[in-house]
Amino acid sequence: MRYVIAISCLVIIFVSSLLLLKIKQSQVIFKSKADTIVIRSGTDQDTSVYNPHIDSVNELYINTGKTQPAELVSYAETLIGIPYLYASSNPAAGFDCSGFITYVFNHFNIQVPRSSADFTNVPHEVSISEAKPADLILFTGTDSSSHTVGHMGIVVQHENGLLLFIHSTSGKADGVTITPLNDYYRSRFVKVVRVFPQNENS
Incomplete structure (x- = not known):
C-alpha cells in the first residue's frame, strides 16, 4: 500500500512539473475582446502581431477591421x-x-x-x-x-x-x-x- 501511495505521489509531481513547464514556455496577453491576442511561445515567436495602437476601450477608437x-x-x-x-x-x-x-x-x-x-x-x-x-x-x-x-x-x-x-x-x-x-x-x-x-x- 505504501508503494502505491509513493508511486501516485511521484506521478502527481511529474504531471505538475510538466504543466508548470508548459506555462513558462507560453505567455498569453489579453487586452480586450476586440484587441489582438498575443501568444508568445518558448521560441519567442509571436503567433500574432501585438499592436500598441489598438485601444478599443477608447470610444473614439476606429476599428479598421481587415481593410489594408x-x-x-x-x-x-x-x-x-x-x-x-x-x-x-x-x-x-x-x-x-x-x-x-x-x-x-x-x-x-x-x-x-x-x-x-x-x-x-x-x-x-x-x-x-x-x-x-x-x-x-x-x-x-x-x-x-x-x-x-x-x-x-x-x-x-x-x-x-x-x-x-x-x-x-x-x-x-x-x-x-x-x-x-x-x-x-x-x-x-x-x-x-x-x-x-x-x-x-x-
Whole structure:
C-alpha cells in the first residue's frame, strides 16, 4: 500500500512539473475582446502581431477591421476630381473635407466621426516624420490663428521628406485632389493620427 501511495505521489509531481513547464514556455496577453491576442511561445515567436495602437476601450477608437492601408488609399484616389461641396458626403454632388473622409472609410464599412473637429482626440497620434499612407493628417481651418481642427486629409505617400495627402479642398483645386505638405499647410498642421494597426509593423 505504501508503494502505491509513493508511486501516485511521484506521478502527481511529474504531471505538475510538466504543466508548470508548459506555462513558462507560453505567455498569453489579453487586452480586450476586440484587441489582438498575443501568444508568445518558448521560441519567442509571436503567433500574432501585438499592436500598441489598438485601444478599443477608447470610444473614439476606429476599428479598421481587415481593410489594408493600401486598399483605402487606392480607393480614395479613384475619387479625385469630385468637386467640393460644403457639408456633403455625396459623391454625386460633392464632398467637403470630412465628407470625403467619411465616404472613403464607409466604403469599407469603417465607422468614423462626421466632422473634422471630431477627429481631434481619435487615437493614436504619431509624429509627422513617422507618417505613412492611410494615416490621417489634421489641420486647422483657414484661420490658422485658431488651433481647432477644421480640415483633414489622408496621407498617400511619404518618401524622401515629401509628404502627399489626398483631401477635398475649397481652394484652387476645388475638390478632391492630392497636395504636398507645403509651407501653407505646414502653417496649419495640427497632428497625424494613425488608425491602421498595420502601419505600426510596415
